Structures are given as C-alpha cells and as structure tokens.
Amino acid sequence: MGRVVVVSGGGTGIGAAAAELFAGDGAEVYLLGRRENVLTATAEKLGPRAHAVTCDLRSPRSVEAAVRTLPGTVDVLVNNAGARGVAAGGDDLTAVAERWTSDFRNNVLVAVLLTAALTRRLRSPGGRVVTVSSLAAVRGNGSYGAAKSALHGWNLTLASELGPRGVTANVVVPGFIADTEFFG
Numbered sequence: 001m002g003r004v005v006v007v008s009g010g011g012t013g014i015g016a017a018a019a020e021l022f023a024g025d026g027a028e029v030y031l032l033g034r035r036e037n038v039l040t041a042t043a044e045k046l047g048p049r050a051h052a053v054t055c056d057l058r059s060p061r062s063v064e065a066a067v068r069t070l071p072g073t074v075d076v077l078v079n080n081a082g083a084r085g086v087a088a089g090g091d092d093l094t095a096v097a098e099r100w101t102s103d104f105r106n107n108v109l110v111a112v113l114l115t116a117a118l119t120r121r122l123r124s125p126g127g128r129v130v131t132v133s134s135l136a137a138v139r140g141n142g143s144y145g146a147a148k149s150a151l152h153g154w155n156l157t158l159a160s161e162l163g164p165r166g167v168t169a170n171v172v173v174p175g176f177i178a179d180t181e182f183f184g
C-alpha cells in the first residue's frame, strides 16, 4: 500500500490539486469536507486510491467519526480546509463577535481538531503535517487574517512536540490562487 495522505478540503481548489498529486504518486488519499457530492465527484476523478470522507471539521464529534474511518497510520496530513467566516455586517458587538468567532472556527479549529485527533497516528518517524495558511496572516485582513495568523503560533508548538518523534509540521502561505471556490 502507498502512503496514506489525508487532505482536508480535498474536494475542491488547492486541496483537490494536492490530492491529485498525491494520488498520482501512488498514495491512498482521503478527501475530507462537508459536501458528500463534491467529495465523491473529486474522488471518482482521481481514481480508486481516492476516498471521500464527509465531515464538518469544526465539530469535535464529526471529526471523531471521520477519523474512525481512516487507516490506523497516517503519513501525511494536509490541513487545507478553510473558509471565510459569516459576513455579519455592522459594528455592533454582536456582529463583531460573530465574525471573529466564525473565522476562528472556519480556519483554526478545522486544523487543530483534525490534527489533535490524528497526532498519535502520524507515522513516526517520517510523518508530515502541512497546514495551509494565507498571505492574509502576514499582510492582514481582519478576522480572517488574524485567524490564519493563529495557525502560525499553533504550528510552532506542534512542530516542537512532533519533532522528537521524527515528524515535521510546516505552514504554507499561499498568495492569490485562482479557480477555487474561495472567491466564488
């Protein structure tokens, strides 16, 4: 069996492109996302080594159920899932809290929960965790940029915890990528 690769948000955009590369390299690729039809369509396109796993990575219960369906050992975890938070307009504090909370859940919790659920199952030595941040983390973009920035601090701790096991953790910071669902 090839390497086991888990790609969150693997049904579309950057995640689907990464999954395609891994599948082409002979890996067993598990695509995670909320929409079953989107995941299934991408998995069918990638061939028999691609598998769709439907879940909402903001929910601990959903993450627990999803990881139960994955193989016991994971070689590569790509934390790619992310989304802009709700577009609650206005300056009243309820709207501000809603925007910041949803950007945090959509971009930080999705990576943290899945990684926490799989930490003990990462191949040791040799496992890899790659987390997709954004240029917004270093250039700024309100609550979305702040949420992506939080991934960087979290990753430093993760890397120091996993390093002694021979597992690496890195953050990738893409600039604008066209043809994904992110900008509609």
Ligand SMILES: NC(=O)c1ccc[n+]([C@@H]2O[C@H](COP(=O)([O-])OP(=O)(O)OC[C@H]3O[C@@H](n4cnc5c(N)ncnc54)[C@H](OP(=O)(O)O)[C@@H]3O)[C@@H](O)[C@H]2O)c1
Pocket: 008, 009, 010, 011, 012, 013, 014, 015, 032, 033, 034, 035, 038, 055, 056, 057, 058, 080, 081, 082, 083, 106, 110, 132, 133, 134, 135, 173, 174, 175, 176, 177, 178, 180, 181, 182, 183
């Ligand atoms: N495109 C850009 O210019 C750009 C630039 C910098 C960074 N990024 C980052 O790159 C990553 C991929 O984005 P993309 O551009 O490829 O956009 P995309 O096509 O919208 O991909 C995001 C993927 O994440 C999944 N997802 C979102 N929330 C989820 C959740 N709660 N649980 C499970 N899956 C979830 C989505 O599937 P479902 O909706 O079916 O769940 C979707 O497949 C994101 O983290 C984004 O912030 C993008």
